[in-house]
Amino acid sequence: MKIMILGADGYLGWPTAVDLAFKGYNLMLVDNYLKRKLMSKYKKKPLVSSPKLNKKVSLLNKRKCNVDYSNIDCTKFINLNKLVASFKPDAVIHYAELPSAPYSMIGYDESWTTLQNNLQTTLNLIWSIKNLKKSCHIIKLGTMGEYGTPNIDIEEGWINIKHNGRKDKFMYPRQASSLYHTSKIMDTDLLWFYVRMFQMQVTDLMQGPVYGILENEFMEINNLHNTYSYDEIFGTVLNRFIVQATTKQPLTVYGSGNQIRGYINIKDCLKCIELAIKNPPDNGDMNIYNQFTEQFSVNQLAYKIKKALKKIDIDVVITKINNPRKEKEKHYYNAKNNSLMKLGLKPTLLTNDEIIKIAQYVLKYKKNIDKSIINPKTKWV
Amino acid sequence: MKIMILGADGYLGWPTAVDLAFKGYNLMLVDNYLKRKLMSKYKKKPLVSSPKLNKKVSLLNKRKCNVDYSNIDCTKFINLNKLVASFKPDAVIHYAELPSAPYSMIGYDESWTTLQNNLQTTLNLIWSIKNLKKSCHIIKLGTMGEYGTPNIDIEEGWINIKHNGRKDKFMYPRQASSLYHTSKIMDTDLLWFYVRMFQMQVTDLMQGPVYGILENEFMEINNLHNTYSYDEIFGTVLNRFIVQATTKQPLTVYGSGNQIRGYINIKDCLKCIELAIKNPPDNGDMNIYNQFTEQFSVNQLAYKIKKALKKIDIDVVITKINNPRKEKEKHYYNAKNNSLMKLGLKPTLLTNDEIIKIAQYVLKYKKNIDKSIINPKTKWV
DSSP, rough: EEEETTTTTTTTTTHHHHHHHHHOOEEEOOOOHHHHHHHHHHOOOOOOOOOOHHHHHHHHHHOOOOEEEEEOOSSHHHHHHHHHHHHHEEEEEESSSOOOOHHHHOHHHHHHHHHHHHHHHHHHHHHHHHHHHHEEEEEEEEEGGGGGOSSBBOOOSEEEEEEEEEEEEEEEEOOOSSSHHHHHHHHHHHHHHHHHHHHOEEEEEEEEOEEOOOOOOHHHTTTOOOOOOSTTTTHHHHHHHHHHHTTTOOOETTTOOEEEEEEEHHHHHHHHHHHHHOOOTTEEEEEEEESSEEEEHHHHHHHHHHHHHHHOOOOOOOEEESSSSSSOOOOOOOOOOOOHTTTTOOOOOOOHHHHHHEEEEHHTTTGGGGGGSSSSSOOOO | OOEEETTTTTTTTHHHHHHHHHOOOOOEEEEHHHHHHHHHHTTTTOOOOOOOOHHHHHHHHTOOEEEEOOOOOOSSSHHHHHHHHOOSSEEEEOOSOOOOOHHSOOOHHHHHHHHHHHHHHHHHHHHHHHTTTTTEEEEEEEEEGGGGGOSSSSSEEEEEEEEETEEEEEEEEOOSSSHHHHHHHHHHHHHHHHHHHHEEEEEEEEOOOEEEOOOHHHHHHHHHOOOOOOOOTTHHHHHHHHHHHHHTOEEEEEESSSSSSEEHHHHHHHHHHHHHHOOOOTTTTEEEEEOOSSEEEEEHHHHHHHHHHHHOOOOOOOEOOSSOOOOSOOOOEEEEEEEHHHHTTTOOOOOHHHHHHHHHHHHHHHHHHGGGTTTOOOOOO
């Protein structure tokens, strides 16, 4: 089976590539290193740096994997269309989006760059696959952030509404709290339109904040890390907390810490991707799955880390700082996540052991940590 | 009161400018003639051509109006930001979008041009007004097409949902049937996000297909027509039917003709715009009004025209052709439209007299009609 991965150099893209390559899939990895460039522009860096795709792919192929790569910019239609036409994928995993809420809120330029990159790449992919004239499953990373924090249960993508004695099934209403998350709502609008028009097959994975690292022997031996980010722009909360904890800094909770979200371990994210590959929708259908395993408030998350790291003699201090974001801090939150479990996902829960494993990984590279890039400088308003 | 009109050369933009200019508003008209260029590219033309803004504005100012104009491209942020900063509008009427469903479905280039033009202009306007640092009301033309044809009543922008024993108010779910209409959904996503973040004032006018001409002495004397389009790409259904009727061609109903939509006379559209100007939302609020006065199926519309034109001895033939669009042809449709009535709109209904008036206008310019541009060549799939 031939799979193209857009954004294959990223935090999720690269572990996905390794995972699928060793499972025998024929892969085409695509990345133009836009996120690396932006991280360098804003003077942020991941915990451990990693070589680019040429090096990584040649190491994979030495292990009898069947992987190729291309550095095209997916926002250029002519390039993506040509690559899709020549590789003829059976599925495309679409990670090629700017994924940072703070980045999208810096100013005008960053807001347009986020919209343009994310929407044009998605549109280009849609038309490239239409031009391919064969079934090809788009697996698109969405985000739980598209739903916002509604006062009713969050269903998986769709909701049945009764109104004035009549009923219909709708896309679950979306209302995000960053321009990045809004760009993902717009992506969903775009995909759902063309699914109906062009009879495409799309799976939209509404993912919660991801944490952790892939434990993989090939990656460890060859020093091919995923981009574990902990900075204020590209980092995610749990990864950042663990960096703070292991360097004796207080965990900085934004605002009251009562914000609840659904979280997922990166190992489970990879399992979900494979479940999506193996369960394509019919032509003209769009599967939407909520891709998280547990929901916590930020306070609960911080306390879990404190409790776990106590066991390896790390004393964690938790502190609250002004919330740089504009978001509800007190809200109902009950999101459904049965679909991926039904397909076979066995969740990796956020146990003490899992937290300790991530902390031990971070401790190994402690000397790389730059404390100056952690505190939030990007404010929503 | 200072009002900026983006897209001031268009079918709605120019009559709005004339109407508000004579009511004493201080206006800045903006247009880069993109629609004129596209009409010329696709070899379409309006019933009567009209001079550009320089000529039109000088004629307005001879009548003691207070009007200026600019030919900037609103997709260039630096230009729009500068113009907004210097003019300092109290309100901006945003018509500067590519408005054609068939155009947006021609191919990849047209789909991206539609998305990019419509979203970037809206984003640029949002940031220009944020940078202005004073209250400025954005009046945005949305479309009833954003809602699609749901099986429940269409409320005005928002809906209260009860679900599993809890409730919340949401943006009414949207599901369009062209890429153009989808771009308007995405516009709404964008505006609603920044209304909440930047405490902006936005009115989103969900307009049904507009028909007719503005009867205006100044426009008639000076031969300054609105762009009455009847072609397959830029024309709307009622205007097209009247051109077909007056040139002894059958009215071409797409598909079964059971598609129901809400329609509005252009004279009422202008009244709604002024009602919106006079009733701005609070900062951080978004008013959404359904802007149509009556709902008909395409068959009902065709029969109304047949019946009305019989009175001036025009025999109208109605015929059905394959629907070039992909849309539901049998569906429930009950859209609410109370809000603008409550603000004072007295609807101009589609009476025999109104139909005859439009037909008489079209007959005056009958020699201009190009029959070859009417039949649909643009297909959805």
